[in-house]
Amino acid sequence: MWTKIEKNLINIRKPGRYIDGEWNSIHKTGADNLVRVCLAFPEIYEIGMANLGLLILYQIINQRTDALAERVYNPGIDFAQYLRSENIRLFSLESRTPLNNFDIVGFTLQSELVVTNVLSMLSLGGIPLLASERQDKFPLVIAGGPVTINCEPVAEFFDAFVLGDGEEVIGEIIEVVKKHKSESTSRMDLLLAIARINGVYVPQFYQTREDKNGITVQPVVDDLATTITRRIAPLNRANYPLSPIVPYVQTTADRLTVEIARGCWRKCHFCQATSYYGPWRVRSEEDILFIISEGLKHSGFSEISLVSLSSSDYPGIESLLEKIQKIKPWPIKISLPSLRCDCFSVGLAGHLGDKPSGSLTFAPEAGTERLRQAIGKYLSDEQILETAILASRAGWRQLKLYFMVGLPTETAADIPAIVNLVKKIKKLTNLNLSVTISPFVPKPQTPFQWVAMENPETLKQKIDYLHKNISASVRAHSLESALLEGVIARGDRRLNPVIRRAWELGARFDHWDEYFDFRIWEKAFGELGIDWRDYLQPIPLEKNLAWDHLRFTDKEVLKKTLVSCWKENQLTARENISVKKSLAVFPIHKKIAVSDNPYLYYWRLRWSRQMPVRYLSHLEQIEAFRRMYRRSNWPLAYSGGYAPQPIISFGPAISVGYLSEAEYTDVALTRKMDISVLRRMLLSEIPDGFQLISLKPLARRFASLEKSINVGEYWMRDSGWPEVAEKISEGLAQSEIIIEKEKNGKIEKINVRPLIIDMKLSEPDMLKLILRFSPHQNVKPEKILARMFAENEEDLKPQLLICRRNLFIEFAGKLFQP
Ligand code: SF4
Structure with a gap:
């Protein structure tokens, strides 16, 4: 199966998301005897890899001898379509096991808007969407993360929820599953045993009742807790990933x-x-x-x-x-x-350690001190202005400010106050400001859980006003997605069928403005006869709440905070606000000189790249090499400036999907080193798929590899195109081979014939093509072949398996190896 997928990744966006083999990822063998856990994140790889909680669990589980953990992230739209069209189940990264073959699939739910992605992953992974439909052979589908604070709207999709920190609870769940596997107990017994673990909620054993007092969720099994309390784990060094996974693809937390x-x-x-x-x-x-x-x-x-x-x-x-x-x-x-x-x-x-021209982010949340105090954000105008002045004096150039609108106790004066505050900062500093506006969403288990979300029309007016009046770049979060977030956040079990229906109607990636479509959700609510606005209304303080059985905090304390906040609408500043009085001066960021040692020692390394790294982009490959050289502990020389980088130059860019036997890097070292020592230091740090072909000292620093190399030799599998040899000689006999290329949105016609040095059939089933390139003119081999053999480029790409076997410097009509 993987061979087939691997070939087709060439036409998938960002294939590096799906290839596995990242440095420090863990591949355990003997999986049959182990409790197999797939840690699932319902967002794309780049976002999911930034989630520390998942990586901590990955570490904890893989430290055990009786369990293994692998990872899966939500595939992009194109890859999901490909899997569906080929009837391939969504699989884990490490062993490429379909999700339905694990014992546990554990989701991290960071936000209410990822729930349709969960359904996509379950469906692609061959797991029934509803917990009630899963029989013995299916994995336990568990969730943790902030959404568990009120998981009733998604209760029917999960077998269990873990409330709070997962570090200790995961081990207790694994013990129960291990026992279940060895004794072959029923799924019902397994679920009951899981439900008896502290901090675990199994919704199947709880029933919802709604009456004039509100919503109550109570156990239907005698010995189960009526209230499930969140778990709190110590911050233990032993649980922390000391060898963190190093992604190839650039992630949001690289x-x-x-x-x-x-x-x-x-x-x-x-x-x-x-x-x-x-x-x-x-x-x-x-x-x-x-x-x-x-x-x-x-x-x-x-x-x-x-x-x-x-x-x-x-x-x-x-x-x-x-x-x-x-x-x-x-x-x-x-x-x-x-x-x-x-x-x-x-x-x-x-x-x-950043150069001060980077950007700083602060969240005043509201425009006036009064409102900030009312929402518990005890920040004075003075503090905000002082901080901005300090940052500006120190040389920072960018300041991002976050505000909310529709906050409880907000008055007509609070909105223009945001404009004024931004204006003052602008006047007092040289900072480029960017302002983000979000509608306030009342969230469960906060003092504001009882308050209404402001009506959409008023929120829109406020956002429009700020857009018009703030003289800085303004970004507003989608109002409709905030409304949906508010509905699901304070929802109950009646929302489960709505979510499922919205997913069936095509809701995906609701977090992303480009995919979110509120009309789908309105249709789903309409079909199920539910008015979503009901969930945004104020809730009387005395009512039972759909999430009262999930205990994260003390409800009475929240109530008191809210009541006092209302009473004190004329709230005064708290005594414990510490106002900075001094405008101290930032230490000057020093530029770091290039290495102390004026004599640098240069080494040239030639590499090959195979699977999985053939799917890295040029920039991803550069970063993988930089990290590898740092890990190797070579005495690297660093550039000067505010953000020093190792002095390494790289060969010409390579296309995603190409194999290669000619990837070059020139590395500068501060000390003279023995070749065998360098080789030994490097070998254990090379990521899977790269192989060192040669390592040699350079007598002196040569011109940059990228600038001097101007010819590439490519080998491609000849997959039996008709009359290949004839077409090649016909093509080469012409003085012009015109191809069309898109540049800056325009189609350009280019004669690529002068770029072709040679093209011939070579070795059995192989086609060899030697091509010139320069920064101004280059063409990919597949484009030339598609043109010569009148084939569709997209269809041709998976067949070719292009390998860059050599790079040359063309000089005076001759080709030289770098
Ligand atoms: S309580 Fe306030 S300061 Fe703390 S994380 Fe929340 S918003 Fe930030």
């Missing part, structure tokens, strides 16, 4: 991600993350430094992201940043993705 704390003590009233991630827990400095030094050594990453809900709240963050700078094995950039204006210190910014 760096070493280090979780420095979990939870948030600030408890902004609109924020669900506070409830979901639980109490504020801090990872020790010693553990963080250990994770960083091991993680960099095993990955070769050049950037670290210190993540938590509010990274700048980490106690002693500046001292931590200083220590990281001391232990780093090579130049790195550090990012703190979630900063707050009130603890954005100057020292902090100075350590980030």
